[in-house]
Amino acid sequence: xxxQEGTKSATALEEFLGASPLQLFIGGQWCPSRLGExxxxxxxxxxxxxxxxxxxxxxxxxxxxRAARQAFQKSGWAxxxxxxxxxxxxxxxxxxxxxxxxxxxxESLDVGKPLDQAVWDIExxxxxxxxxxxLSQHVAHRDPIAVARHEAWTVRHPYGVCGFIFPWxxxxxxxxxxxxxxxxxxxxxxxxxAEDTPLSTLYLARLAKEAGIPxxxxxxxxxxxxxxxxxxxxxxGLNRMSFTGSPEVGRLVAEACGRxxxxxxxxxxxxxxxxIFEDVDLDSTVDQLVRAITLNAGQVCCTASRxxxxxxxxxxxxxxxxxxxKEVRIGYWNDTKTEMGPLVSSKQVARVLGYxxxxxxxxxxxxxxxGRTKVPGKEGGxxxxxxxxxxxxxxxAAREEIFGPVPFLLRFRDESEAIDIVNRSPYGLANSxxxxxLNRAHRVAEKLAAGNSWINAHNVFVHGVPYAxxxxxxxxxxVLGPRTYFDYLREKSVVxxx
Ligand code: NAD
Numbered sequence: 001x002x003x004q005e006g007t008k009s010a011t012a013l014e015e016f017l018g019a020s021p022l023q024l025f026i027g028g029q030w031c032p033s034r035l036g037e038x039x040x041x042x043x044x045x046x047x048x049x050x051x052x053x054x055x056x057x058x059x060x061x062x063x064x065x066r067a068a069r070q071a072f073q074k075s076g077w078a079x080x081x082x083x084x085x086x087x088x089x090x091x092x093x094x095x096x097x098x099x100x101x102x103x104x105x106x107e108s109l110d111v112g113k114p115l116d117q118a119v120w121d122i123e124x125x126x127x128x129x130x131x132x133x134x135l136s137q138h139v140a141h142r143d144p145i146a147v148a149r150h151e152a153w154t155v156r157h158p159y160g161v162c163g164f165i166f167p168w169x170x171x172x173x174x175x176x177x178x179x180x181x182x183x184x185x186x187x188x189x190x191x192x193x194a195e196d197t198p199l200s201t202l203y204l205a206r207l208a209k210e211a212g213i214p215x216x217x218x219x220x221x222x223x224x225x226x227x228x229x230x231x232x233x234x235x236x237g238l239n240r241m242s243f244t245g246s247p248e249v250g251r252l253v254a255e256a257c258g259r260x261x262x263x264x265x266x267x268x269x270x271x272x273x274x275x276i277f278e279d280v281d282l283d284s285t286v287d288q289l290v291r292a293i294t295l296n297a298g299q300v301c302c303t304a305s306r307x308x309x310x311x312x313x314x315x316x317x318x319x320x321x322x323x324x325x326k327e328v329r330i331g332y333w334n335d336t337k338t339e340m341g342p343l344v345s346s347k348q349v350a351r352v353l354g355y356x357x358x359x360x361x362x363x364x365x366x367x368x369x370x371g372r373t374k375v376p377g378k379e380g381g382x383x384x385x386x387x388x389x390x391x392x393x394x395x396x397a398a399r400e401e402i403f404g405p406v407p408f409l410l411r412f413r414d415e416s417e418a419i420d421i422v423n424r425s426p427y428g429l430a431n432s433x434x435x436x437x438l439n440r441a442h443r444v445a446e447k448l449a450a451g452n453s454w455i456n457a458h459n460v461f462v463h464g465v466p467y468a469x470x471x472x473x474x475x476x477x478x479v480l481g482p483r484t485y486f487d488y489l490r491e492k493s494v495v496x497x498x
Contacts, residue, residue, distance in 0.1 A: 008103035016106070016203060021052035024060055025205035026220065027067030028215025031145035034059045039195055039224065044112035045332045047380030053198055056223035061190075061231040066217040067239055068161040070189040071216025075086040078158050078186040080138035087181035089133040089183060090487075093126040099207060103200055107172055108333035109472075110197045112341035112382070113296050113341070115333055124461070125176030127481070131463040135485050136184040151496040156489035158186035158264075163232045163252065165225075167245040167404075168194035168344050169299040175201055177479040178242050183217070185488040190219045192232050194245075196344050198222035225249065230348075236260045240488065246401075247472045263474030265487060267301075268469055269401045270429030273422040274458055275444060277435035278312045285434050286320045289407070292458040294328050294340045294386055297349045298405035299348070301473075304458045306398060307407050308421050314411045318390065321409070322368045325386045328405075332378050342375075342382040343404060349382050352404030356387055358398030359366070364389040370406060384481035393421050401427070415444060423449040428470035432458045451478060 021038045030197040035438075037055040041046065051239035056064070072078050077085065087094055096103065100122045107118040145152040162182045166174050171193055179189050193201040201220050208218045230251075231246050233241065234256040243253040244267040257264040274289055309317045331338035343349050349372065356370050370387025386405035389397050398408040412418040422431055430452040433444045445453035454460045461467060461480065469480020477487050 005072075005101055006067055006409055012102040013101070013105050013109075016102070016199075017051050021054055022058055022222075024063045024064070025202065025218075025220040026060065027070070028209060029363070031476050033057055033223075034063075034340050039111065041196070041199060042345070043109050044344050045109075045238065045375075045381045045382060047346070050109055051199065053222045056192070056221035056228040058210045058227070058231040060223070061192075061228055061235060062237075064190045064221045065161055065163075065232075065235050065237040067216040068190050068219055071176060072158075072160050072188045075214035075216060077214050077217050080186065082133075082141075083185075085184065085186065086133045086137055088211055088213050089129055089180075092208060092213065093129040093133075094297060095207040095211055096126045096129070096204070097123060099203070103172065103203055104202055105242070106200045106343075110199045111168065111171065113333060114338045114341055115336075117296065118175060118333070121170055121173040122435075124173045127181045127463060131487075132180040132184040132485055135482055137301070139482075139485065141489070143245055149498050152187050154491050154493050156486070156491050159488060159490055161237060162187045162240040162488065163191050163192070163238045163243065164189055165192045165229050165232060165243045165245065166194055167239075168196040169296055169301070170350050171202070172200040174244055175204065178244065179334070180220070180239075181333055181479075181485045182242075182488045185485060187215045187218075189486055190221060190232060190238075192229050193220065193222050195222065195224050195316070196257060213408055229285040230256065233257060234259070237293065238409055240260050241265070242476075250474075252372075263476075266474045267479060268429075268472060268474045269403075269427060270301045270303075270450075270469065270473050271306060271399065271424070271425045271427045272302050272304045272430045272432070272450070272458070273306040273448075274307050274432045274434060275418045275422060275448075276307060276309045276313070276317065277433075277437070277440065278310040279436045280313075282313065282316060282320055286317065287360070289458065290321065290324045290328065293407045294405045295459060297340050297343050297384070299344060299403050302452065302459060302467075304409055304432055305335065305402060306410060306425075308410045308412055308418050310418075311411050311413050314409075318367055318388070318409055321388060321407070325368050325388060328386055330373060330383055330385070331375055332381070339496075340386070340405065343383070344380055346405065349384060352384055352402055352406065355397050355402040355404070356398070356406065359389050359391075359395055362395050362397075364391040364395045364397055364408070367409065371498065393424060399425070415440070419447050423447075426472045429473035430454065430458075443486040448497065
């Protein structure tokens, strides 16, 4: 049965990639880019070409925004009751589930992540879609206001056309986090996936068509950031924008949207810390943090990349961390023993190695040397070994986002020093506190400056619990919480003097 399933998804995958160059999805139709340009997508585990994809230019972006506008005005999507839209969205979630194995293989091939991690991403997409679909049916879209001598209420309407720009590290999962609340609220969307990893989003477009979602409600325009991304961000036909990626590009997108007075949500990078007190179970804490920093080869915005350890256990902790990191099994996505795949691109390899070099030049000690490594039979792949650095909190590798399997060890003597070290970061996405003392855990968790504090765990995502960044890590309310749904609805007041 399992192998039958495997053969089915291998065939579906072959057929999907066989259609290369893959086209844009605009107004429910597959179409080439108007200028006929394409770009290459690589398998990072091999460093070899996986597919060619049509590269959306400004004219294609404009066509996608127009198609989304037309669908918003004419398809009936925006005016459907939430439970009517819910039929389509649950159908889409069903299709994602029934194509889970194919989608997970696409994601693994495209990003390099081990298959079980990709399966989790795909399942998370459906869960997000169902969460917002259910929520949309159980919240009030009209609220009476009790004021003297007036009949008054507020009513909520969808915005219109929402643009989405996504990064390459969790392509499918992040599309789910982004578009689910927007669609459930009755908006139409234009999605610009990252040029490194556009494949699963294109497969989603197929499923949207099969689910019967009206043409133009979901549009997918793969393309390069400086061209397709920039054209989408500055398009005056947008009503809302959501960007997930680096703070540098986030600023550009926010500036472009600002010129058109388009509201924007930004989900940006991070330099998360784990504060480890002296009373933890050392083995279990080290194991969980190693898993967190090697998840997706460390290319996770919220992961714990600063390990802030109590002085009394620092040496033991550091030794266990080195021993455990050395055991991490690096390999290709389809090897069931693989714990960590390659980085996404040669550019990302250069970034990680560059930080190792600069960190050491600035005086950091390499407790574990990183560097390039090879996987037998996959010599062209973008593999690096995990590394551990230690030293001053002012070191460049302790301050900036490396986005690779490289934690930076720091030591503290008391609670207030730990909080001070963590809060010196200009980022503010997610931190964690590790201790058996829950009073201390609650106290410290509430004092850490970030959108999210986790206790005795790292990388915790729960539908219904908001996930947002502050400072350099983002603005605009975040994702995953119930309020995100309302971010995609405008509120209007209606009043009649009595
Ligand atoms: P990036 O900012 O380089 O690119 C993100 C997207 O923006 C891509 O689709 C890219 O094509 C596009 N883009 C690039 N230049 C553009 C421009 N001038 N105008 C418009 N769009 C443009 O980020 P990345 O390297 O793909 O992703 C890594 C970053 O994303 C890290 O900083 C990471 O922490 C962050 N991230 C944040 C979250 C979150 O939820 N907070 C989630 C995942 C990743």
